[in-house]
Amino acid sequence: MNRCIGLMSGTSLDGIDGALVNVQADGxxxxxxxxxxxxxxDSLREQLAALAHREMVNKEALARMDVLMGHLLADVVKALLTETGMKAKDILLIGSHGQTIGHYPDKKAQFKHSTASTLQIGDGDVIAARTGIPVVSDFRRRDMAAGGVGAPLIPLLDSLLFSERKHSICCLNIGGIANITVLPAGESEPIAFDTGPGNCLSDLAIARLIGKGQHFDTNGENAFRGRVHDEILDRAMDDRYFDQLPPKATGREYFDEKFLDFLLELGRDVPFEDMLATISCLTPKSIAAALRRFVPADDFPTELIVSGGGVRNRFFMEKLKDYLPELEVNSSEKYGIDPDFKEAMGFALMGYRTMKALPSSIPAVTGATSQQILGKISLT
Ligand SMILES: Nc1ncnc2c1ncn2[C@@H]1O[C@H](COP(=O)(O)OP(=O)(O)OP(=O)(O)O)[C@@H](O)[C@H]1O
Ligand SMILES: [Mg+2]
Incomplete structure (x- = not known):
């Protein structure tokens, strides 16, 4: 057995997912x-949100949070070992994504060099020191160093999980941001990119309009109570990100409070439940639009396999079916893949591949010049 642990804490700032997996020897x-x-x-979430979303950041607070996140990630590893009755020596390695504080994929030139960059915190050295298990972390930068947008990285996992497909399928992850991986039936490369908002705008709207410690629209219940205003939705769909050609990646620094302000301004006379329904609708609408715009007809999928916390938002799932009636829409659960742990599984797999000097990025997806062996290694 090649037991590996994957750690993921996404842009929703909801918490850390840890997955124990077994990787086949060939990766x-x-x-x-x-x-x-x-x-x-709540207080940690607030501090992380301040670092991730404010323009100006205290550098000591950031440096300390990098270490604190390392400890919290190590705590999750320890809890996972306790729950499964494993010891550190039973685990080959940990692949840790870290917490994204900023993602800046545009190749802005400074002193004649592209300064496209990304910042994930949760020091791999701290995790390795605390757990006694080798750690691979900081996966995105190597792809960016090779000219890629550093995301998405999960398409490798998707293509390995569904390697025996008969039809073109689409894996959709609805985290803070939503991303798709279209896997054509034949040999052609996956088409994968961030489609735009996942849960993030709905989460921000709930926090702003309801508050009281509520962080998301449980099962989409609030959105179901409202009416979708198509004229507002159409204005929102005019945003330039939706037209941008892939490869492309976005983040919560784009679909942020300011974007929410813009939407709320468009609907300033609209009842709050309608606004929530309309804002929520932007997620399925932009996913459907991305498929129709950027996937060639021959590769158009027959099935959408959904993972991420957004699977539990029934409003998203219902609207996806409305906008994409020709597709079968299923949770990844149908294929034995727990929707909450797919990404953590992916980083365990990528950590393993890095230790075996195998590449994990797909240049056709990220736009990099070549495949890269991703991440930095902290040995024990
Ligand atoms: N019962 C539920 N009903 C509606 N939404 C839910 C429910 N449970 C979770 N969610 C949504 O899922 C989000 C968390 O999803 P997930 O952990 O996949 O996102 P993430 O951490 O941002 O990951 P990433 O950005 O890496 O994909 C929550 O913020 C919330 O919006
Ligand atoms: Mg999460």
Whole structure:
């Protein structure tokens, strides 16, 4: 057994997912064994949000948070070991994505060099020191160093999980941001990119309009109570990100409070439930539009396989079916893939591949010049 642990804490700032998996020796197959999620406390979430979303950041606070996140990630590993009765020596390695603080894929030139960059915190050295297990972390930068947008990286996992497909399929992850991986039936490369908002705008709207410690629209219940205003939705769909050609990646620094302000301004006379329905609708609408705009007709998928916390938002799932009636829409659960742990599984797999000097990025997806062996290694 090549038991590996994957750690993921996404842009929703909901907490850390840890997955224990078994990776096949050649790095081409991965099996889920067990997963846990440790939610962030409200005060930690606030501090992370301040670092991730404010323009000006205190550098000591950032440096210290990098170490604190390392400890919190190590705590999740320890909890996972306790729950599964494993010891550190039973685990080959940890692949840790870290917490994204900023993602800046545009190749702005400074002193004649592209300064496209990304920042994930949660020091791999701290995780390795605390757990006694080798750690691979900071996966995105190597792809960016090779001219890529550093995202998405999950298409490798998608293509390995669904390697035996008969039709073109689309894996959709609805985290803070939504991303798709279209896997054509034949040999052609996957088409994968961030489609735009996932849960993030709905989460921000809930926090702003309801508050009271509520962070998301449980099962989409609030959105179901409202009416979607198509004229507002159409204005929102005019945003330039939706027209931008792939490869492309976005983040919560784009679909942020200011974007929410813009939407709320468009609907300033609209009842709050209608606004929530309309804002929520932007997620499925932009996913459907991305498929129609950027996937060639021959590769158009027959099935949408959905993962990420957004699977539980029934409003998203219902609207996806409305906008894409020709597709079968299923949770990844149908294929034995827990929707909450797919990304953590992916980083366990990528960590393993890095240790074996195997590449994990797909240049056709990220726009990099070549495939890259991703991440930095902290040995024990
Ligand atoms: N019962 C639920 N009903 C509606 N939405 C839910 C429910 N449970 C979780 N969510 C949504 O899922 C989000 C968390 O999803 P997830 O962990 O996949 O996102 P993430 O951490 O941003 O990951 P990433 O950005 O890496 O894909 C929550 O912020 C919330 O919006
Ligand atoms: Mg999460």
């Amino acid at each position: 081409n197959k991965v099996q889920f064994i067990h997963g846990i999620t440790r939610p962030f406390s």
